[in-house]
Amino acid sequence: MTSTTDTTARSGRPLPPRFVRPSISTFLGYLVGLAVLVWSIQGSGWSTTAMLDGVPALMDFLSRAWPPSLTRIETLSQALVQTFQMAIVGTVAGVVLSVPLAILAARGLLAGRIVNGLARAVIAFFRTVPDLVWALIFVIAVGLGPFAGTLAIAVDTAGFCGRFFAEAMEDTDKGPVESLRAQGVRRLDTIFCAVIPAAMPAFITTTLFALEKSTRSSVILGLVGAGGIGLELKVAMDMFDYPTAATVILMVFGLVMLVEQAGSWARGRIIG
């Protein structure tokens, strides 16, 4: 049997089979996927009993964290504002850095194959090294504090935006560039007068996504001393001051939600 066959009640005509027997290679693919999953479950220490045993401890944490403490609200608010400021400056710096990188990386725009490849490699490196690792590196370079975190966000944003900006520019209609080149306009001018304006909506939506991403990561960077509210969270947890930790978590939740809402509202305005 290769398939199960249905017939419709009314016409008696056979319907297409629900399942088609997979080819040998597809079947082997499924098998390998399953094996990798089983193997990974072992390595990850996944344990349902540990999860169930953990519930009382979690409840204990929640009951001790409630109600959130407002005693340090002023310091925490300042730290939250700093977190957001880091996200904004880091995003803007990253976007500014990513535009020239993207121009060099976009195929058929300005540079040849070799430069395209190099710029792509730089962008990929910026993007694939996690932001927390960049923060550790910049703490060494410029010391503890928000500037290290801001630089980490900038590099991470350059990696994110560089890739999408380059793709957006590659996807623009080449007609205007060709018509202008035929009249003797230089490549660089065609990029600024024709390609970037055409890619601008994509640039703006990508930048808004980058800002949301930066806001989330700026919270974490404090854990390694790179400024922002993350440090407050770490200190509160280490000192078993769970009510303050709860406050920080709720504040972070509020900020990220706010930025995401504002971002999707702005995107809707721009695309619409």
Add this chain to the structure above:
Amino acid sequence: MTLTLVHGAETPKLAARSTAEGQISVRDLAVRHGSNPVVFSEVSFHIERGETVALIGANGAGKSTLLKCCLGLMAPANGEVRMSGQPIGGLGTGALRRLRGTVGFVAQKHNLVSRLSVLSNVLHGTLAANPGPGAWLHALASATQRERAMEALERVGLAHLALKRADQLSGGQSQRVAIARALVGGPRFIFADEPAASLDPAAGEEVMQVFVRVARDTRTTLVFTTHNLDHALTYAERVLGLCERRLALDAPANSLQTGGLRDLYN
């Protein structure tokens, strides 16, 4: 008339070579794309300054290819093209770009930057002579530049739409803006590759009329390709026809009739 301002880009260097200015000389030209067979060969003609020439031929006959050769966008397999007396095969990148700066180019698609204003799009036509941010956007342009762009828009009758976004225009209006963009640099040549092909008949006639009037007013050499034989006979003084890999026709428009021209398409 507004002739002086649109012609304002005239450079002293070009004026010095004024004898051959605006002429196109093609001698024994053959072209191939890559290793394909030649598109055409043994093509020779000479166009005087200010002449209006239609280039006709079936799809794939090589009309666009011939225009590209004249712009130095393709190297010929054989023969020579001279624009304003200069053999373009021997020009370096910079000189070739300066030569292209004396050409206004209009394609079948208007190729405007849709998100920018009409005025900004027209200003882009001055970038060959004045590179840099001053001609990227009309907001950044100098008063002289803006005035030149407005003059060019007036020539095509669209000055009142200067601040409209380019994607809000009709097909015919867009193509007229493309003509203004081709004119604003004060070109010696206008090349138009099937400029009316995607327009409805009325808009097509209007666009062709604008071309011919502007070319005559400014003594600009106009070469346009078309599949519309009426356009070729009505708007050109002379018709060139490509057929079976040769220049099969080179005759004054008033000596021709559409019926006879159809043979080129068999």
